[in-house]
Amino acid sequence: MSDRNSEAKQSSMEVFFNGLVKENPTFVLTLGMCPTLAVTTSAVNGLGMGLTTTAVLVLSNAIISLLRHIIPNRVRIPAFIVIVASFVTMVQLLLEGFIPSLYSALGLYIPLIVVNCIILGRAESFASKNPVIPSIFDGLGMGLGFTAALTAIGAVRELLGAGEFFGIPVINNVLGLFTTVEYVPISIFVLAPGAFFVLAALTALQNRVKRKMQEKGQNVDKIQSGCSSDCASCSDSGCAHRFVDVDGAPGSVADAKADRKKEG
């Protein structure tokens, strides 16, 4: 029993890093583009949006995973949305009460977290098919991956578009050491087109790093299956690597992992 637990724990960590790096929701899955493009005008906004989404994602993943045997299959999407919407409302009220500046900066995009496809996507493809603990780690990994991506995009856009980093005018500070030249911000980067430029550039960079890792022989496949395609959309339900607990057995994560280890 303890052996099985440790196996499950290890794979939880793997699930966590899966969301953070290998299956990063923004750069790899390109999910949740609406907040990605809209609120990343500064690093702080990206960070705030990411953490807010992470909180909602972890909580909703946990609850949906708990209720996965109770929710009838036919009404699962409305049920997911009700759960997500409750958490979003809570988070929204908390933000309004405690961090009003972030609340006003994110504005409309907080209620829109309800329909963020990362949250519904993880509920549909992971939390509704996996036990609670991996679901929480999946939410955490995906959420933090989203946060990292949004903060990176926000930081680049803020740096180029306003010459600042988290509100500090770094470029002018550095330039001021040597010259009297002032940085002229390229303001397209804080406007909508800049979001696309930066997103595309960072995705390309990410792909390059991934390819370098592959050349060095590191495994960069998504962990859910050996075939590097998403199990949720895979038609082969008899696949031995399928990362889904069809009968709700908590050990299936570990089993799938063990299978893969056996085959090398």
Add this chain to the structure above:
Amino acid sequence: MLKVSSNPHIRSKDTTSRIMQYVVIALLPATVFGVFNFGLHALLLVLITVAATVLTEYIYDRCMNKKNSIEDFSAVVTGLLLALNLPPKAPLWIGVIGGVFAIIVVKMLFGGLGQNFMNPALGARCFLLISFTSIMTNFDCDAYTGATPLAAIKAGESAPQLLDMITGRTAGTIGETSMIALLIGAAFLLVMKVIDLRVPGSYILSFVVFILLFGGRGLDINYILSQLAGGGLMLGAFFMATDYVTRPITKNGQYVFGIFLGIMTGIFRIFGPSAEGVSYAIILGNLLVPLIEKVTKPTAFGKKKPKKEAA
């Protein structure tokens, strides 16, 4: 033997580089007049911008292990067109940033000449216009202060003399002011059969019709001529809308493209907040080119037109 350009609509034996050289020659009158009009800084800006585009393309080719593509002269044309679209007193780094953006983002990332979906010079101009609005709309220089003719007309102020607009002795970007110099270049391109009148003709005609209908001045020859001569319309219609890569290939499509540009330019100039709209109209038109080509595809000889199926 002779190297024939890959595009189907060129029937002469000209190579890409020959065509591009013709375009450069055709742009020279406007460039020379711009330098004469605005002073040495304009010349420096033109040279720096062209150098930036050519150098960027060379370095990109080297870094990406691609065949060196600068000898087709398209980078020179891009740089020259971009420079002619800059205000005369713009700082030199504007030309460098615009040139790098035009070549790398608009042209090379999509696969280089022939693959770009948007005119690189115009893409870069719009990038600069959005990024550095105050620099790009400041047309003050030694010779002229104040607004461009179109902006003056839009604001209801007294516009410069019509003759000044046609010869080009007004404020504006380096290359757009002189209608005469641009028309000399356009005539050269028409004679050499580098361009034809389908796009520019339908563009200018539909623009005039639009101005007549919605300009609110009726048949005011003076107003119409100043709309034609006072802004970037001539430069855009003859040198940028006719870009082989970003205009439709089909004949009918070229008319549709020109009419679309005319209407969009009219809408931007009359109903939009800014006085000028040529560059946005052309890049919007560029984006529609695949759709235009799809609906105007001619039927092959001997084939019947496909009848519309009953829905």
